[in-house]
Amino acid sequence: xxIEHKKDFVRETIKKDLKEGKFxxxxxxxxxxxxxYLHIGHAKAICxxxxxxxxxxxxxxLRFDDTNPTKEEQKYIDAIKEDIKWLGFDWEDREYYASNxxxxxxxxxxxxxxxxxxxxxxxxxxxxKQYRGTLTEPGVPSPYRDRTIEENLKLFREMKQGLYSDxxxxxxxxxxxxxxxxxxxxxxxxxxLKKSHPRTGNKWCIYPTYDWAHGQSDSIEGxxxxxxxxEFEDHRPLYDWFIEQLGIHHPRQIEFARLNLTYTVMSxxxxxxxxxxxxxxxxxxxxxxxxxxxxxxxxTPQAIRNFASAIGxxxxxxxxxFEYLEHxxxxxxxxxxxxxxxxxxxxxxxxxNYPEGIVEELEAVxxxxxxxxxxxxxxxxxxxxxxxxxxxxxxxxxxxxxxxxSEVRLRYAYFIKCESVVKDxxxxxxxxxxTYDPQTKGGDAPxxxxxxxTLHWVSAKHAIEAEVRLFDKLFLTENPLKTGEGKNFxxxxxxxxxxxxxxCKLEPSLANAKPFDIFQFERVGYFCVDKDSTSEKLVFNRxxxxxxxxxxxxxKLIN
RNA sequence: UGGGGAAUAGCCAAAUGGCAAGGCAACGGGUUUUGGUCCCGUGACUGGAGGUUCGAAUCCUCCUUCCCCAGCCA
Numbered sequence: 100x101x102i103e104h105k106k107d108f109v110r111e112t113i114k115k116d117l118k119e120g121k122f123x124x125x126x127x128x129x130x131x132x133x134x135x136y137l138h139i140g141h142a143k144a145i146c147x148x149x150x151x152x153x154x155x156x157x158x159x160x161l162r163f164d165d166t167n168p169t170k171e172e173q174k175y176i177d178a179i180k181e182d183i184k185w186l187g188f189d190w191e192d193r194e195y196y197a198s199n200x201x202x203x204x205x206x207x208x209x210x211x212x213x214x215x216x217x218x219x220x221x222x223x224x225x226x227x228k229q230y231r232g233t234l235t236e237p238g239v240p241s242p243y244r245d246r247t248i249e250e251n252l253k254l255f256r257e258m259k260q261g262l263y264s265d266x267x268x269x270x271x272x273x274x275x276x277x278x279x280x281x282x283x284x285x286x287x288x289x290x291x292l293k294k295s296h297p298r299t300g301n302k303w304c305i306y307p308t309y310d311w312a313h314g315q316s317d318s319i320e321g322x323x324x325x326x327x328x329x330e331f332e333d334h335r336p337l338y339d340w341f342i343e344q345l346g347i348h349h350p351r352q353i354e355f356a357r358l359n360l361t362y363t364v365m366s367x368x369x370x371x372x373x374x375x376x377x378x379x380x381x382x383x384x385x386x387x388x389x390x391x392x393x394x395x396x397x398x399t400p401q402a403i404r405n406f407a408s409a410i411g412x413x414x415x416x417x418x419x420x421f422e423y424l425e426h427x428x429x430x431x432x433x434x435x436x437x438x439x440x441x442x443x444x445x446x447x448x449x450x451x452n453y454p455e456g457i458v459e460e461l462e463a464v465x466x467x468x469x470x471x472x473x474x475x476x477x478x479x480x481x482x483x484x485x486x487x488x489x490x491x492x493x494x495x496x497x498x499x500x501x502x503x504x505s506e507v508r509l510r511y512a513y514f515i516k517c518e519s520v521v522k523d524x525x526x527x528x529x530x531x532x533x534t535y536d537p538q539t540k541g542g543d544a545p546x547x548x549x550x551x552x553t554l555h556w557v558s559a560k561h562a563i564e565a566e567v568r569l570f571d572k573l574f575l576t577e578n579p580l581k582t583g584e585g586k587n588f589x590x591x592x593x594x595x596x597x598x599x600x601x602x603c604k605l606e607p608s609l610a611n612a613k614p615f616d617i618f619q620f621e622r623v624g625y626f627c628v629d630k631d632s633t634s635e636k637l638v639f640n641r642x643x644x645x646x647x648x649x650x651x652x653x654x655k656l657i658n
Numbered sequence: 659u660g661g662g663g664a665a666u667a668g669c670c671a672a673a674u675g676g677c678a679a680g681g682c683a684a685c686g687g688g689u690u691u692u693g694g695u696c697c698c699g700u701g702a703c704u705g706g707a708g709g710u711u712c713g714a715a716u717c718c719u720c721c722u723u724c725c726c727c728a729g730c731c732a
Contacts, residue, residue, distance in 0.1 A: 106672075132732055167731065224730055233728055235660050269730055279661040281728055290730035309732045330726055333662045356664085356725090367732090409681060411671050413664090416725055420669050423682050433695060468695065499693085508691060542691045553691050622692045649693045 107412045109147065109353050113155060113324055116351060122323040125157030129183070129190075130197075130313070132164045133175035133297075135367035136382040136389040137182045139403070139424070140358040146407035147355070148326055149188040160320055161190035165198045166312045168296040176297070178382070182390040187400045197312045198298045200319055204307050205259070207315060207345055208270060208288060212251045216344055217288060218244055219254040220271045227269075230276070231284050237277035238284045244273065258291055261304045265291050270305075274340060282337045286310055314338035318348045325352040329414065358410065359418040361577040363388045369580075369588060378592065379573070385629075385640050386573045386596050396570065397617050397627030397642030402431040421572070425643050432617060432625045432642065437465045437472055440510065440555040441620040441639075442604045443567055445484035447559065450515060452534045453481040458558075461541070463511045477606050479512050482559040484604045486623075489554050490531055492520060497652050499551035501531070508553040510621065514539040555621045562604035565637035568629065569598040605637070612637060619645070 116122050127148040131137065137145075152159035161183065165171050183190070211217035220243045222230060232238035246254070258268055270289035278284055288311040293304045314337075317325045332354045342349045359365060365388060373379050373387070382389050385396035393403065406427040410419050440463075459479045466472035485501070494502040501507050506516040513535040521530040538545050542553070572593050573579075579591040609618070611634075617627040624644040632638040 111674090130732095134732080164732070170731075227730075228728070231728055233660085236728095237660090238728090266730065271730095281661080284728085287730050292730085306730095308730070313732085329663065331732090333727060335662095354663085361669085409670075413671070415664055415671090417670065420682070423670070426682060429694090438692080464691095467690095467692085497693095510691060512691095550691090552693070555692075619692085619694085622694070624694095645692075645694050647693070652693080 108414070109324075109326060109355060109412055110151060110154070112351070112353055113151065116323070117155070121351070124323065125152060125155035126160065126321055126323050127152045127157065127326060128160040128162050128195075128317065128320065128322050130162045130164045130316075131179050132167070132170075132309075133172060133179060134167070134170040135175060135371055136178050136387075136391055138365055138367070138370065138388045138390065139360065139363075139393065140365045140388075142186060142390055142403050143358045143407050143410070143412075144326070144328075145183055145186060145188060146404055147412060150408075151324075151326075157323070158193060159188070159190060160193040160195055160322070162195040162197065162316060162320065164309060164313065164316075165196050165296070165298060166307050166309055168292060168294045168306065171297060173297045178391060182394075185394060185400060186390065186403065195316075195320060196298055197307075197316045198296060200312070200316055201299060201303060201307070203319060204312055204315055208255065208307075208311075209252065211272065211288075211341075211344060212255060212270075213248060214344065215248055216273050217270055218246050218251050218273055219258065220244070220269050220285075221267065224266060227287070231281065232276070234281070240276050241271070241285065244276075244285070255289075258289065258305050259303075261293065263291055265293055267291065272311075272337075272341070274337075280333055280336055282310070282334050283340070286337060310334060310337060311341070314341055314350075315345070315347070317350045318342055318345075321348060322350040325350045327352060327354055328357045329354045354414065355412045356414050356416055359416075360388065360424065361418055361421045362572040362574050362579070363421065364574070364579050364588060366580075373573075376589075378589075385568070386570050394615075395627075395630065396640055397432075397615075397625060398428050399431050399435070399617075402428045405431065418578070428643050429625070429646070432619065434468050436617045436619040436625055438463075438467070438619045438621050439609055440477065440557055440606045441565075441567075441609070441618075441623065441626070442484045442486050442555065442557050442562075443600060443620070443623060444487040445557075445562075445602065445604045446487045446490060446528065446531060448483050448485050448515070448531045448533055448556070450481050450483070450533050450535045451518065455481055457481070458560075459540075461511045475608055477511060477608070478558045478561040479509075480558045480560055483509070483556045484559055484562060485509075485531075485554050485556050490517075490528070492528065495653070495656060497656070500554060501552075506550050508539070508542050508550045509556045510553050511542055512540070512556065513537070513542070514544060514550055555623075557604040557606050559604070561607045563607055563610055563637065564601075565603045565605050565609070565639055567600050567603045567626070567639045567641065569600065569641045571596050571598075603639075609637065610634075617642065 129148045149159045220241045230239045269287045271285045274283045276284050289305045292306045383391035383395050406424050460476040463477045489500045503517050515533040515535045517533050519532045520528045523529050573596045574591045575593045576591045579588045612628045614628045614630045625642040626639040629638040629640045
């Protein structure tokens with residue numbers, strides 16, 4: 100069997116390693132820090148790591164990088180696991196934690212001390228910063244740099260025992276204070292943090308830094324390819340140094356460019372801030388670029404995976420258009436979502452020549468893209484609702500929906516012709532009066548006359564009501580982080596990112612819709628049932644609109 | 659003005675010295691009981707300047723621009 104590999108520099112590198120015998124198996128890993136929810140950028144990394152493992156007949160581990168108990172929480176661990184599973188990936192029994200390796204890491208640290216390659220430093224954080232030098236000036240060695248091995252060992256053990264206060268001492272690697280690579284200027288390996296850890300409780304009061312823990316964790320797990328983002332490229336010499344000093348398994352690190360999306364922020368820090376400031380309801384607010392937000396919004400795992408695959412992977416900084424993601428959402432939903440009729444902004448239509456008290460059950464196709472989806476009946480009667488936008492008293496050019504004197508088709512029902520409108524005392528249209536042609540039942544005219552458009556509708560008597568939440572971009576600008584002097588991303592928020600409409604009229608077949616069910620509201624968009632929805636009060640989220648040429652034509656006419 | 663990366667169409671991205679893939683967007687047209695879907699068509703001399711070569715996006719030289727690094731964050 101030949102495996103067809105996608106061509107990108109990561110896969111090419113792995114293929115080469117296998118061919119040259121650098122490794123004879125592939126083991127990747129996805130290493131999230133449980134300090135927030137996963138977002139679409141993580142999805143890119145998840146897809147990359149799990150799919151590569153699969154393609155090369157290898158494994159992908161899940162490992163939580165839980166080295167900083169001041170920021171990490173169990174609830175994030177739970178959410179991360181749920182999101183990865185939902186995306187469709189399986190780490191089987193390989194659920195690991197950097198904290199699993201705390202003993203081993205401690206042992207390694209003592210080993211480095213004994214080799215004279217690490218020392219306990221009493222400098223304050225501010226002093227360490229000063230001694231480090233700058234981008235253009237070399238650093239200055241710490242006065243504690245030449246402590247004896249015995250003293251270092253004693254001090255480090257005392258740190259572990261809790262004899263010193265937070266911040267008073269650290270363990271540092273002894274590398275090169277004048278290295279042009281700042282990461283090699285005696286980086287901190289351990290800090291004192293008298294803080295309980297979600298997994299190790301109060302066992303430790305010293306915690307390894309990411310730079311110290313990460314590479315060794317990969318090594319311990321026998322990872323062959325440590326795929327990470329570009330900003331770690333200049334940490335690689337440090338990771339190599341640790342591994343070489345320790346003489347342990349040496350994974351190959353491959354760096355790729357992280358995903359940026361227009362109109363969205365991908366920083367967990369800022370996402371947390373949006374949650375804390377209650378700008379969004381929570382991490383799973385459908386406007387959030389989080390995986391859980393997208394799930395709640397109605398995006399499918401397949402759409403996200405197709406997107407991740409389509410954007411590819413490279414080392415060039417990139418900002419993908421948000422519309423590209425939406426394209427894959429529509430593409431997947433077009434195949435899967437049952438069609439229904441729902442009127443978001445209803446206006447009443449009375450069919451004057453239709454008999455009072457009669458109800459017809461008309462046949463409607465559930466999904467023209469999927470014949471196995473079958474058909475259903477939709478009730479029709481004298482009074483119906485249509486979309487407010489589908490009527491114009493003074494039609495603009497190219498408007499070929501309903502207007503006084505025009506004839507349109509009601510989907511699956513009849514041709515109707517508008518005769519007149521009734522207005523209230525403020526001049527607002529409250530009723531549209533039409534006549535129908537009984538010959539056109541089902542939507543075709545026996546005389547083959549054509550009609551310029553087809554409208555969706557809901558029988559007034561049979562309509563069920565729902566709340567519908569219309570989401571729009573959270574930010575107004577393509578790069579929300581790019582702001583003028585004295586401003587920040589909050590100034591770029593879209594005040595209209597959520598519009599709620601309450602009296603939408605839905606066809607009765609929707610009465611039993613359950614949370615996360617997805618539908619296409621014909622001619623409007625894709626919608627899914629929100630988790631707030633109950634049988635008494637249905638709540639829908641707009642996942643994404645349908646592509647809308649009429650909007651384009653309209654905006655061109657206006658400009 | 660230290661170190662590490664990156665430059666191919668509006669966006670993403672192929673190409674591995676041999677006539678510059680593909681997707682999205684945009685634009686034009688066809689089909690259509692969703693102004694949806696679907697189908698057809700339209701766009702590049704590869705950041706710049708030199709050089710090597712029969713031949714360069716690919717190799718060499720110089721230049722320009724952008725991104726990352728001075729946490730006891732990851």
